Amino acid sequence: xTKDKEDITLMKGNEAIAHAAIRxxxxxxxxxxxxxxxxxxxxxxxxEPWKTSGMIVLQAESEVAAINMVYGAAGCGKRAMTSxxxxxxxxxxxxxxxxxxxxxPGVIVNVMRGGPGLGxxxxxxxDYFQAVKGGGHGDYKMPVLAPASxxxxxxxxxxxxxxxxxxxxxxxxxxxGIIGQMMEKVVLPPYQPRLTENEISTKxxxxxxxxxxxxxxxxxxxxxxxxEEMERINLRLQARYREIEKNExxxxxxxxxxxxYVFVAFGTMARVCQKAVALAxxxxxxxxxxxxxxxxxxxxxIIQELSTRVKGFISIEMSAGQMVEDVRLAVSGRVPVxxxxxxxxxxxxxxxxLNALKTKLL
Amino acid sequence: MNVCDIIKPENLVYEKTTVMNxxxxxxxxxxxxxxxxxxxxxxxxxxGIQEKTIGVxxxxxxxxxxxxxxxxxxxxxxxxxxAVATAIKRLLPxxxxxxxxxxxxxxxxxxxxxxxxxxxxxxxxxxxxxxxIYGMTGGQMAPTTLIGxxxxxxxxxxxxxxxxxxxxxxxxxxxLDGVCYxxxxxxxxxxxxxxxxxAIQKAxxxxxxxxxxxxxxxxxxxxxxxxMTPAESNNWMVENMFPVYPMGDLKDV
Numbered sequence: 001x002t003k004d005k006e007d008i009t010l011m012k013g014n015e016a017i018a019h020a021a022i023r024x025x026x027x028x029x030x031x032x033x034x035x036x037x038x039x040x041x042x043x044x045x046x047x048e049p050w051k052t053s054g055m056i057v058l059q060a061e062s063e064v065a066a067i068n069m070v071y072g073a074a075g076c077g078k079r080a081m082t083s084x085x086x087x088x089x090x091x092x093x094x095x096x097x098x099x100x101x102x103x104x105p106g107v108i109v110n111v112m113r114g115g116p117g118l119g120x121x122x123x124x125x126x127d128y129f130q131a132v133k134g135g136g137h138g139d140y141k142m143p144v145l146a147p148a149s150x151x152x153x154x155x156x157x158x159x160x161x162x163x164x165x166x167x168x169x170x171x172x173x174x175x176x177g178i179i180g181q182m183m184e185k186v187v188l189p190p191y192q193p194r195l196t197e198n199e200i201s202t203k204x205x206x207x208x209x210x211x212x213x214x215x216x217x218x219x220x221x222x223x224x225x226x227x228e229e230m231e232r233i234n235l236r237l238q239a240r241y242r243e244i245e246k247n248e249x250x251x252x253x254x255x256x257x258x259x260x261y262v263f264v265a266f267g268t269m270a271r272v273c274q275k276a277v278a279l280a281x282x283x284x285x286x287x288x289x290x291x292x293x294x295x296x297x298x299x300x301x302i303i304q305e306l307s308t309r310v311k312g313f314i315s316i317e318m319s320a321g322q323m324v325e326d327v328r329l330a331v332s333g334r335v336p337v338x339x340x341x342x343x344x345x346x347x348x349x350x351x352x353x354l355n356a357l358k359t360k361l362l
Numbered sequence: 363m364n365v366c367d368i369i370k371p372e373n374l375v376y377e378k379t380t381v382m383n384x385x386x387x388x389x390x391x392x393x394x395x396x397x398x399x400x401x402x403x404x405x406x407x408x409x410g411i412q413e414k415t416i417g418v419x420x421x422x423x424x425x426x427x428x429x430x431x432x433x434x435x436x437x438x439x440x441x442x443x444x445a446v447a448t449a450i451k452r453l454l455p456x457x458x459x460x461x462x463x464x465x466x467x468x469x470x471x472x473x474x475x476x477x478x479x480x481x482x483x484x485x486x487x488x489x490x491x492x493x494x495i496y497g498m499t500g501g502q503m504a505p506t507t508l509i510g511x512x513x514x515x516x517x518x519x520x521x522x523x524x525x526x527x528x529x530x531x532x533x534x535x536x537x538l539d540g541v542c543y544x545x546x547x548x549x550x551x552x553x554x555x556x557x558x559x560x561a562i563q564k565a566x567x568x569x570x571x572x573x574x575x576x577x578x579x580x581x582x583x584x585x586x587x588x589x590m591t592p593a594e595s596n597n598w599m600v601e602n603m604f605p606v607y608p609m610g611d612l613k614d615v
Contacts, residue, residue, distance in 0.1 A: 027453055028449060028453055030449065056453060058449075058452065060445065061477075061478035064442070064445075064475075065448075065474065065475050066445075068445035068446050069445050069448055069449035071436075072446035072448065072450045073452075075436040075450070076416075076454060095439060197454075208436055209416075209434065210415060210416060210434055211412060211432065211434045218434045219428040219436065219437065220435070220436040220437060221419075221437035223437060
């Protein structure tokens, strides 16, 4: 990517998503205001992409309507997305399940806030289970990307669309309120044109663009009343999830080569833990960090591998302990796996995190 | 004269639309859905818009509509068809986009999506089948069920203090500025079928002329849900449904 000066900007994570969406050829954004992610919709409305790329931006009457608009757009082979924060993402679960069932690509952004219920507008990571374990009804998974910087908010918007269309699946960007709200330098992705209808009908022959004489009608549906056929559909989906697990695991490892103790953290907490690793090493404690970038598929193999040579792991989360279960599954009892987290919108400090490592693992 | 002398193009007075697929339907005898499907097929063929039409099917008896009409379809989550259709039409503005929804789908679980799509004036046609009951799930009370009307969830008849009033969605939607055309039709007689066909064609034309949202309510029978014969259903509909849901245009801008 050439870094044109004009493409380097200081902006919020939420704003970066809006800019990246336009630049990566998104056809439609459908959203509903909720703190702390409203800047995505606001930025798009200010940028007026319908006058340039032709991208549609629509403020829906609810999160439910918004995700179903994504469904409708995706059914036409269009690149569509929605964004919300925790309570709103709960409302979208029906639509996400339908998209998974109908094998429709689309991007859902969750800029998490504390729950349960209306909770707080402060940052949280407590929607991990909802995002990676299904969320809606039925046996489905979707790729979940966890950005830890404003740059990754932009980059993962592009990546999320790639994954969604590669595997015909809804794909989630799971950020937290800090990543959405904080301002950082960002290099925006280059402009890509939106696909033309001809390109869509060639690349995605299943798209409902209107039945032409040379083909059978297309229909988008998640319904199948014959049990054997429904199981066959499920097996096809499961096979696809195995492919995703094989091909799409992404993570970052910091100072793990000689580490005795390893933090596992994503998003904002990975940045806090990165500082904690430096503090620990200054005290002579050999700490490292695994930062899962894809929460699904989870970087199980690297954790498994490390568990044969480190003394313990500690999962650091802004939740009551959710990802720690996946760390424990990967470690499978070989070494201790501890957890430290805060809830309600409180962000643990590097000192607090290091102290947790010392008291729980040393 | 044998039969082959009669079967000649110049003697043809009726032909089944080829937009209707030649497959058995799952609809019950006496149900209005089949007739409305046929009307849609005829309109799409006569207007020559098969390549430009995208239907959005509901959850309910018409969930399988895609099996019967030879066009592209999307099957929406329960009640969400107007939201799905909104996105399709916004992204493909030169297409004829219509939703086909029952009263449970449109007037209960999809109330918000319906009202807001109409209020935005989405250029879509909404075909609204109102038979006063949930047919697919076995005859439960709908928001449109008449006072005193029996269903499996109102076994003694719908009672006011318990279940409120029958919801007249067409009347409500006619109040919205985004809506250009609201009409209430039926398909229980040949004359009624002809009128309903004209109404649906008008709704399709409105949608491509960007006049706003059109709603064609078809007051319909559900012989199975009503526990009546097809003939009894037609009579019962005329005597009981029509006074509450009177035929005719509610709005035509």
